[in-house]
Amino acid sequence: MEQASYILSQVINGLQLGAVYALIALGYTMVYGILRLINFAHGDIFMLGAFIAYFLLSRFGMPIYLVFLATMAVTALAGYLMEKIAYKPLRNAPKISLLITAVGVSLFLEYFCSLKAVFTPDYIAFPRPFEVETYNFSLGGLEFSFTNIQVLIFAITFSALVLLYLLIYRTKQGKAMRAVSYDRETAALMGINIDNTVSLTFMVGAALAGMGGILYAMAYPQINVFMGIMPGIKSFIAAVLGGIGIIHGAVIGGLIVGTSEVIVSAFLSSTYRDGVIFIILLIVLLVKPSGIFGKRIDKV
Amino acid sequence: MTDPSGTAAPVILAVNGLCVSYGIIRALDDINLEVRHGEILSIIGANGAGKSTLLKSLTGLARPLSGTISFNGTDITAARTDRIVRMGMSMVPEGRRIFPDLTVRENLELGGFPVPDRTVRGDILDLIMTTFPRLKERMKQHAGTLSGGEQQMLAMGRALMSHPRLLLLDEPSMGLSPIITREIFSLITKVNSERAITMILVEQNAHMALEHSHRACVLENGRITLVGPSADIKHDPRVIEAYLGV
């Protein structure tokens, strides 16, 4: 029984991490869907989110809901500028040029932000806006607990997903996004403004990553300019696992990756926590490269 | 088929000295063209003659090296595709390019994207369903499961949803049986005469194209080599030999 309780609490921890991965994976998958670009700088937007929230909290003592709104607005702007400056001029260039540029943008963001005049190269403590509280439950002898941070992460992630679904499936802009991801030229022939649609996609993805950055920093309150690299790679793998370009695939993939990581570090050794994710990637690529929900494989 | 509007009808599209290249390949060379309101102009030519490139440059999907395109008196040479569509030009691309994973209704609704008013969109949709009754029976079906002929009708219906004044059709008979081809062409004629929609019709099937257009031009290696009333072009010995020969 005690063992079962332990497993359950680890699964809850895993889902907490997975929810953040899902938020990042959504941006990867949406941008891939619309431009067939793997935006390697997406993980750095996540880092940007954590740092912006840090400044808003520590310097301005802003209330937490405003921190979320302002951070997401700034990361959305960052996503917008990233696309306009780095990717738009390459819209018709070979895919490899885009990919190399994405790596360049990522390195630029990391090292630019590590300048003393910008953020800092050091680890800094993220000020939690509230104390961590733990609520204990027992269900038929099964003991488990939740923290208020976990509740917040699940609630915010879930609300963001609902809003994202409404945007994509219930609005005109969402319809445009789907049309562009199916066939860009034909979408333009439908009277859809491709540039605006691509910008919107980057902004929504970046806002979600910014949100993920705040939530991650609250759960693991040490931040650093390179903090986006590993979560970025893992979220990318999550998107591939779910089927890149597929919205619900990114969510399921994120939850699986997060849970696997936590379970492996709890029951094997935390040394393997990153390794297991790459094993997942290998298995996906060998067994079903189009991912869990993928139908066809697009050439990158 | 004679031109119902006569030669006095206003010019809706004027192309001047249009050149288009793909890298070092010159796809179009000094194209001059006028299309008058209400007519069907067919463009015939062999594979690789530049027919699709011509339509793509009209809709902003291919960028000209030089030359000008004016639509309804407005210069659209450098305009974005969605702007051109909103100005009243619409295109059925080569290979139809329907959205296979979306339903017939969703495809048609996407075509109506530029029309802001919901009720107007509904009216256009009703009109399209009376023109293409086969689509009406299949509104909930995934577009990818339609037959070739039905897909062509869907692509035409979708292009008509934006309420265009000029419709460009790129090889509507491609891959269709003779019977279905005839059905498609009679729909083209019907849409043209009943709704006064001007059309440019690109075809490899020169027989059908000349039969169903008012004027025609022949495109060879990126150049227009012949232009005139379809009835005359049909009897031109060079055309008979190259495009109508049995």
Ligand SMILES: Nc1ncnc2c1ncn2[C@@H]1O[C@H](COP(=O)(O)OP(=O)(O)OP(=O)(O)O)[C@@H](O)[C@H]1O
């Ligand atoms: N995207 C492209 N990149 C490079 N060359 C191209 C491209 N599209 C067309 N071409 C070339 O331009 C020329 C004209 O092509 P286009 O597609 O306009 O011909 P077409 O008359 O429509 O032929 P078809 O009847 O086979 O459709 C061809 O030589 C073709 O190889």
Ligand SMILES: [Mg+2]
């Ligand atoms: Mg063609």
